Amino acid sequence: MSPFLYSLFTHDCRPADGSDTIIKFADDTTVIGLISDNDETAYREEVDRLAEWCDTNNLLLNTKKTKELIVDYRRNADPHPPIYIKGTAVERVSSFKFLGVHISEDLIWMTNCSKLVKKAHQRLFFLRTLRKNHLSSDILVNFYRCTIESILTNCITVWYGNCSASDRKALQRVVKTAQRIAGAPLPAIKDIYRKRCLKRAGKIIKDPSYPSHGLFTLLPSGRRYRSLRTKTTRYRNSFFPTAVRLLNSAT
Incomplete structure (x- = not known):
């Protein structure tokens, strides 16, 4: 409250x-x-x-x-x-932490990703401890989803699209390590990003009062959305253009 x-x-x-x-x-x-x-x-x-x-x-x-x-x-x-x-x-x-996300003046997400990876590695210790105590794979996966994946994917629709390849690999290495410990398949960070983009876009489309609702405009065919014009790679990889591309590829 x-x-x-x-x-x-x-x-x-x-x-x-x-x-x-x-x-x-x-x-x-x-x-x-x-x-x-x-x-x-x-x-x-x-x-x-x-x-x-x-x-x-x-x-x-x-x-x-x-x-x-x-x-x-x-x-x-x-x-x-x-x-x-x-x-x-x-x-x-040059950077500061805003609601859990580290924002830099150049809008490069290296600092944010390194902080997330460091924090996730600390939680991997507890995941290993649970495995040593012979807990089931289901419990290990639930622990990972609650305490590690929640960290790696915090506000992921904001920053993941403009992450560097090295930052994405670092994030995914954490997932692979947790997967080996838990002994069960875990969703890739990239797949989670796409899923959440589609989910967020769906909510915006259903809410006409949302400030950016007008960015999702259907073409005359009524099946695909009008692509957003972008002049920079930074904007092209941001949430709204990416969400439109994912919606069109899903149709």
């Missing part, structure tokens, strides 16, 4: 400009600003408004725990001046 109540009590904390977005979950609030033509006015004013809103509603905004991440692919990008909250500069980072 805590995340729901927080969102309910802070419903009036909304962005004033269309280029900004405020995401709230539990006691975590994130401000996202789309900067165009080097004009950061709307974004900086949004941060100031958020600080004022916190003061008005008796909420403490911890500047020391606040981080700023800039995603800028321009070759000759001008340096961005720091953000200040009540006279204190916000620390700028």
